[in-house]
Amino acid sequence: MLNDQEINRAAAQLADYRRSDALSRILDHYAVLIDDYKRLKSDYEEERESREKYKQMAKDQERNPFVLFLVDGDGYVFNESLVAKRGEGGSIAAQLLNDEINASLRKKGLEHCQVMVRVYANVAGLSKALAKTGLVGGESRSLSPFIASFNRSYGLTEFVDAGDLKENADFKLRALLRLYADNTQCKHIYFAACHDVGYISELMPFSGNSTKFTLVSTPGVRFHDEFTKLGMGIDEFRAAFRHSSLDGVLPYRQPNGTAIKPATAQSKPNPPFKQPLGIAPPITNSNDEPRPVCLLHSFGKCRYGKTCKQLHVDPQRSNPQQLTDLSSPPSPSPSGKAMMRMASPVDPSIVLANLPKSDNIPDGRVAVNSNNYRLDPYQPPVSPDTISRLKARVDKRRVCNNLHLLGMCEAGDRCEYDHSPLDDEFLPALQWLARSQPCPRRGACRIANCFTGHVCQNLECKQRGGKMFCRIPYLAHLEPMAVVSYVPGLQKQRKAASSSSESSTPPGARSALPA
Secondary structure: OOOOOHHHHHHHHHHHHHHOOHHHHHHHHHHHHHHHHHHHHHHHHHHHHHHHHHHHHHHHHHHHEEEEEEOOOOOOEEHHHHHOOOOOHHHHHHHHHHHHHHHHHHHHHOOOEEEEEEEEOHHHHHHHHHHHHOOOOOOOOOOHHHHHHHHHHOOOOEEEEEOOOOOOHHHHHHHHHHHHHHOOOOOEEEEEEOOOOHHHHHHHHHHHHHHHHEEEEOOOOOOHHHHHHHHOEEEEEOOOOOOOOOOOOOEEEEEEEEEEOOOOOOOOOOOOOOOOOOOOOOOEOEEEEOOOOOHHHHHOOOOOOOHOOEEEOOOOOOOHHHHHOOOOOOOOOOOOOOOOOOOOOOOOHHHOOOOHHHHHHHOOEEEEEOOOOOOOOOOOOOOOOHHHHHHHOOOOOOEOOOHHHHHHHHHHHHOOOEOOOOOOHHHHHHHHHHHOOOOOHHHOOOOOOOOEEOOOOOOEEEHHHEOOOOOOHHHHOOOOOOEEEEEEEEEOOOOOOOOOOOOOOOOOOOOOOOO
């Protein structure tokens, strides 16, 4: 019970509290704090939303990176041997060009990027110029079969008819150049239009970002000296484009705007050039017009045989004097020109027999050819019956290549592939199927025990005139198969159970067999 003194003190405190109005001030201050909190929260939410949008935009910019290959098709004309093949030549041209681009990207560390090819040309005018050389027919757009085949070879590869006006192709290339030069998803731009000095003004603003650009040169087009002053990289692409000038295409332009006509028979010839690997040069004599060499026959069998319009030349020979002589006078062709009978095609098995035997490759080393390209040990053909029986087992569960080809698997019991014993008769079949999968490092691979393929050893490959689909890149079929040296390999692993393995698995390829 409170005494009177305590009661009086409490009453005095209550009266003081009522006179000071402290609760009202506290409530007002609290209301101000709530308003400030709401405003700060709103600002924070806006800032967070902006930051999330920026992070998402940056993430999207790193998704699906690609490189752009721009071609002025009026000046950079495709190889005559490819154009003459019409539809078939278009797909080969697309493959050759993409292989060359991918080889260049590997040097730049951009092999993870997709390749977008855009070729713009006056198709009617180009067809007319090519018709004069006899490579295509006299129709207004006789190059169309070649273009259609080129376009359907790769999803991001397009040959576009820019129209009949002279500057249409220039207009399209300039627009795409400005669009993608500042696009962060576009990691690199190849520019194949260095025959025309008019493009200098378009490239000049990007000279500060010269590492993003590569200027393309080719033996058939004179590379303008002014382009070298931009400080951009320069790469030469030889396989897909012509090695000589073509009358009727856009001429070379000097800085003052005057044009120099393409070289004629009386003008100074172009400097000598090197043919694509494995392909013999066109052959002529005093009575015959030049004819391109058949690409398919140069490394195997051509499906057209004697009816092929291209020259059939032994790929091991480049001297026209080594051709077989005519046993009778040549009969005139429908055009009235003489035809030559060439030597019989070389059996692909003879060419592949030049590959090294696995026992001849020193331990820890890699066999390379004259181009420093990786060669695989010779793999004897495996009977289809053995491969079929191996695939019947694989249908149940895919086998582990690391264990069966290298003798070890780091994943052990955690490996998702089959580790159960494999019959000895299936080992060559497993090696054969592993070699049918292309190595992502291509001919630059130096992993000594890499068991994926670097060159094609399939005699029925469609690139050799057969019917079987081949995953090995086209240019790998043209590489010389003879060993020049054995270079040191990397991280050689020893096989515990057998010495028949020559390679190691690339990342993510522990089982090369199809599912």
